[in-house]
């Protein structure tokens with residue numbers, strides 16, 4: 001028999017009237033003119049409870065995932081005067097001097113806001129593109145990425161991380177495989193990150209020179225995003241692009257900044273970019289008293305940082 005909502009609803013009367021299953025079957029058959037046994041109705045009851053629980057779990061998970069993946073930061077009235085924008089690190093395939101570079105930069109500027117512009121991890125082994133068989137497996141790569149991130153968790157306990165194409169690969173793969181939301185873990189759980197590392201789709205903050213919008217990478221065209229959004233904009237994603245374009249209107253001046261990357265150009269994981277004549281610029285963005293700057297990591301012969309800021 002095909003049951004409908006009314007049939008499932010009727011079963012509530014069993015509990016309300018403290019009926020036995022025999023009595024419930026008798027009342028059910030009388031009401032709907034059917035011929036159901038108590039076993040049929042017990043099975044229907046089990047199925048209804050299961051459906052209800054799945055619905056509840058799904059709705060709780062959807063809320064959690066939306067919060068985790070898509071919630072924009074609440075309006076933050078604070079005006080930040082010293083902001084660090086950590087560019088694409090691609091752990092565990094980051095430049096070997098990333099930690100010392102950021103440590104020294106933080107000593108110099110004492111940042112009051114840290115934004116990681118995305119691609120904090122590479123996820124090479126689970127890429128939608130070909131993976132290099134000479135690199136670690138997905139499990140080993142994740143372990144290495146977490147280990148590499150740990151000192152950054154200590155150095156910067158509070159970070160807003162922008163959702164990105166590499167960083168979100170685990171979720172994109174899961175969705176692509178048809179996995180339900182119930183199996184998802186949060187970014188913090190996957191990467192063993194502290195609770196104040198918060199992943200957001202995009203972000204807007206206040207600086208002394210006005211609002212600044214952050215996203216991982218919507219356009220490599222200089223100045224276009226700031227013109228579209230009507231405010232200063234900062235992006236990562238375009239590794240070979242580290243530049244600032246100012247745009248002036250009758251009302252205000254704003255800028256568009258691409259922050260380069262902190263990935264290791266020598267890594268096999270970044271091999272897909274080898275044919276590009278433009279090489280990655282190892283650099284980060286900072287905003288001091290509202291003024292954006294690119295800080296390049298100046299490399300010695302051999303590719304290591306020369307230690308100068």
Ligand SMILES: [Fe+2]
Nearest residue numbers: 088119166237
């Ligand atoms: Fe990247």
